[in-house]
Amino acid sequence: MTVYTPRRAARVLLVDAAGRLLLFSGADPARPEHGRWWFTPGGGLDPGESYPECAARELAEEIGLRLPASAFGPPVHRDVTEFPFDGVWYRQEQEFFLVRVTGHEVDTAGFSEIERATVAAHRWWSPDELAGTGERYYPTDLPAVLARALTSAQAPVAGEGAPC
Numbered sequence: 001m002t003v004y005t006p007r008r009a010a011r012v013l014l015v016d017a018a019g020r021l022l023l024f025s026g027a028d029p030a031r032p033e034h035g036r037w038w039f040t041p042g043g044g045l046d047p048g049e050s051y052p053e054c055a056a057r058e059l060a061e062e063i064g065l066r067l068p069a070s071a072f073g074p075p076v077h078r079d080v081t082e083f084p085f086d087g088v089w090y091r092q093e094q095e096f097f098l099v100r101v102t103g104h105e106v107d108t109a110g111f112s113e114i115e116r117a118t119v120a121a122h123r124w125w126s127p128d129e130l131a132g133t134g135e136r137y138y139p140t141d142l143p144a145v146l147a148r149a150l151t152s153a154q155a156p157v158a159g160e161g162a163p164c
Helices: 051-063 113-118 127-132 142-152
Strands: 005-015 021-027 036-039 042-044 077-085 088-100 119-125
Touching: 005 051, 005 142, 021 113, 021 127, 036 119, 042 051, 042 088, 051 088, 077 142, 088 142, 113 119, 119 127, 127 142
Parallel strands: 005 088
Antiparallel strands: 005 021, 005 042, 021 036, 021 119, 077 088
16 A cells, blocks of 8 residues: 655646746656656645745746735646655645746746756647647646636736746
8 A cells, every 4th residue: 555645736837928838847866767757837835835825936946937926816727646756655735826927038046956856848838739749747637727727717917027
Protein backbone atom coordinates (compact mmCIF):
# COMPACT_ATOMS: atom_id res chain seq x y z
CA MET A 1 0.00 0.00 0.00
CA THR A 2 1.35 3.41 -0.99
CA VAL A 3 1.49 6.05 1.73
CA TYR A 4 0.75 9.49 0.33
CA THR A 5 1.95 12.82 1.66
CA PRO A 6 -1.00 15.24 1.53
CA ARG A 7 -0.36 18.50 -0.30
CA ARG A 8 -2.45 21.45 -1.43
CA ALA A 9 -1.29 23.43 -4.46
CA ALA A 10 -2.26 26.41 -6.58
CA ARG A 11 -1.64 26.19 -10.33
CA VAL A 12 -1.87 29.02 -12.84
CA LEU A 13 -3.11 28.94 -16.41
CA LEU A 14 -1.15 31.98 -17.60
CA VAL A 15 -2.40 33.03 -21.03
CA ASP A 16 -0.89 35.82 -23.13
CA ALA A 17 -2.57 38.16 -25.63
CA ALA A 18 -1.94 35.64 -28.43
CA GLY A 19 -3.91 33.01 -26.48
CA ARG A 20 -0.83 30.97 -25.61
CA LEU A 21 -0.38 29.09 -22.32
CA LEU A 22 2.89 29.18 -20.38
CA LEU A 23 4.25 25.77 -19.39
CA PHE A 24 7.47 24.52 -17.81
CA SER A 25 9.31 21.34 -18.78
CA GLY A 26 10.70 19.33 -15.90
CA ALA A 27 11.76 15.92 -14.68
CA ASP A 28 11.76 13.94 -11.45
CA PRO A 29 15.33 13.74 -10.07
CA ALA A 30 14.53 10.40 -8.41
CA ARG A 31 13.24 8.93 -11.69
CA PRO A 32 15.30 10.30 -14.61
CA GLU A 33 14.18 7.36 -16.75
CA HIS A 34 10.63 8.75 -16.58
CA GLY A 35 11.67 11.60 -18.91
CA ARG A 36 10.38 15.15 -19.05
CA TRP A 37 6.87 16.57 -19.03
CA TRP A 38 5.18 19.97 -19.26
CA PHE A 39 3.26 21.60 -16.41
CA THR A 40 1.76 24.91 -15.36
CA PRO A 41 3.41 27.40 -12.98
CA GLY A 42 2.42 26.97 -9.37
CA GLY A 43 3.22 24.97 -6.29
CA GLY A 44 2.38 23.95 -2.77
CA LEU A 45 0.66 26.16 -0.24
CA ASP A 46 2.69 27.37 2.72
CA PRO A 47 1.08 26.96 6.17
CA GLY A 48 -1.76 29.46 6.60
CA GLU A 49 -1.64 30.51 2.94
CA SER A 50 -4.77 30.65 0.77
CA TYR A 51 -4.85 29.29 -2.77
CA PRO A 52 -4.82 32.81 -4.34
CA GLU A 53 -1.96 33.88 -2.05
CA CYS A 54 0.00 30.81 -3.11
CA ALA A 55 -0.71 31.45 -6.80
CA ALA A 56 0.53 35.03 -6.45
CA ARG A 57 3.68 33.96 -4.59
CA GLU A 58 4.44 31.17 -7.06
CA LEU A 59 4.10 33.47 -10.09
CA ALA A 60 6.48 35.96 -8.47
CA GLU A 61 9.02 33.25 -7.61
CA GLU A 62 8.81 31.20 -10.79
CA ILE A 63 8.37 33.78 -13.54
CA GLY A 64 8.89 37.20 -11.94
CA LEU A 65 5.26 38.29 -12.40
CA ARG A 66 4.04 40.15 -9.34
CA LEU A 67 0.28 40.31 -8.83
CA PRO A 68 -1.72 40.73 -5.63
CA ALA A 69 -3.75 37.75 -4.44
CA SER A 70 -6.85 39.86 -5.08
CA ALA A 71 -6.04 39.71 -8.84
CA PHE A 72 -6.95 36.01 -8.87
CA GLY A 73 -10.60 35.30 -9.37
CA PRO A 74 -12.29 32.07 -8.41
CA PRO A 75 -10.57 28.84 -9.47
CA VAL A 76 -11.44 27.65 -12.98
CA HIS A 77 -10.62 24.02 -12.22
CA ARG A 78 -10.08 21.79 -9.19
CA ASP A 79 -8.79 18.26 -9.03
CA VAL A 80 -6.89 15.74 -6.95
CA THR A 81 -3.82 14.00 -8.31
CA GLU A 82 -1.42 11.40 -6.93
CA PHE A 83 2.18 11.31 -8.07
CA PRO A 84 5.75 10.55 -7.01
CA PHE A 85 8.38 13.29 -7.00
CA ASP A 86 11.92 13.14 -5.61
CA GLY A 87 11.21 9.91 -3.74
CA VAL A 88 7.94 11.05 -2.10
CA TRP A 89 4.40 10.04 -3.11
CA TYR A 90 1.97 12.96 -2.99
CA ARG A 91 -1.80 13.22 -2.95
CA GLN A 92 -2.33 16.77 -4.11
CA GLU A 93 -5.53 18.79 -3.97
CA GLN A 94 -5.06 21.60 -6.47
CA GLU A 95 -6.90 24.63 -7.71
CA PHE A 96 -6.19 26.26 -11.07
CA PHE A 97 -6.54 29.99 -11.71
CA LEU A 98 -6.76 31.69 -15.09
CA VAL A 99 -4.58 34.79 -15.46
CA ARG A 100 -4.43 36.73 -18.70
CA VAL A 101 -1.46 38.96 -19.50
CA THR A 102 -0.75 41.10 -22.53
CA GLY A 103 2.74 39.61 -22.46
CA HIS A 104 5.44 38.71 -19.99
CA GLU A 105 9.16 38.03 -20.21
CA VAL A 106 9.68 34.98 -17.99
CA ASP A 107 12.28 35.50 -15.24
CA THR A 108 13.20 32.32 -13.36
CA ALA A 109 15.69 33.99 -10.99
CA GLY A 110 13.37 33.19 -8.08
CA PHE A 111 13.45 29.44 -8.67
CA SER A 112 14.10 27.27 -5.61
CA GLU A 113 17.06 24.90 -5.61
CA ILE A 114 14.87 21.93 -6.64
CA GLU A 115 13.26 23.98 -9.45
CA ARG A 116 16.69 24.99 -10.78
CA ALA A 117 17.74 21.32 -10.72
CA THR A 118 14.61 19.91 -12.37
CA VAL A 119 13.10 22.54 -14.71
CA ALA A 120 14.84 22.60 -18.08
CA ALA A 121 12.71 24.98 -20.15
CA HIS A 122 9.60 27.08 -20.47
CA ARG A 123 7.46 27.69 -23.50
CA TRP A 124 4.27 29.47 -24.53
CA TRP A 125 1.91 26.94 -26.18
CA SER A 126 -1.04 27.71 -28.42
CA PRO A 127 -4.12 25.58 -27.68
CA ASP A 128 -3.67 23.83 -31.05
CA GLU A 129 0.00 23.07 -30.35
CA LEU A 130 -0.89 21.67 -26.94
CA ALA A 131 -3.73 19.51 -28.29
CA GLY A 132 -1.54 18.21 -31.14
CA THR A 133 1.71 17.47 -29.34
CA GLY A 134 2.96 14.03 -28.54
CA GLU A 135 4.80 15.38 -25.50
CA ARG A 136 3.50 14.67 -21.99
CA TYR A 137 1.81 17.34 -19.91
CA TYR A 138 -0.09 17.45 -16.67
CA PRO A 139 -2.87 17.42 -15.92
CA THR A 140 -3.47 14.93 -18.72
CA ASP A 141 -6.69 16.74 -19.68
CA LEU A 142 -4.95 20.15 -19.84
CA PRO A 143 -6.29 21.11 -23.31
CA ALA A 144 -9.87 20.56 -22.09
CA VAL A 145 -9.20 22.36 -18.78
CA LEU A 146 -7.80 25.33 -20.71
CA ALA A 147 -10.66 25.38 -23.21
CA ARG A 148 -13.26 25.37 -20.41
CA ALA A 149 -11.38 28.10 -18.54
CA LEU A 150 -11.12 30.32 -21.60
CA THR A 151 -14.80 29.98 -22.51
CA SER A 152 -16.24 30.26 -19.00
CA ALA A 153 -13.98 32.75 -17.22
CA GLN A 154 -13.44 36.37 -18.00
CA ALA A 155 -10.20 36.97 -16.14
CA PRO A 156 -9.02 40.57 -16.32
CA VAL A 157 -5.81 41.22 -18.22
CA ALA A 158 -3.02 41.71 -15.70
CA GLY A 159 -0.66 43.52 -18.09
CA GLU A 160 3.08 43.18 -17.98
CA GLY A 161 3.26 42.89 -14.18
CA ALA A 162 5.47 44.89 -11.91
CA PRO A 163 9.22 44.71 -12.31
CA CYS A 164 11.01 42.14 -10.20
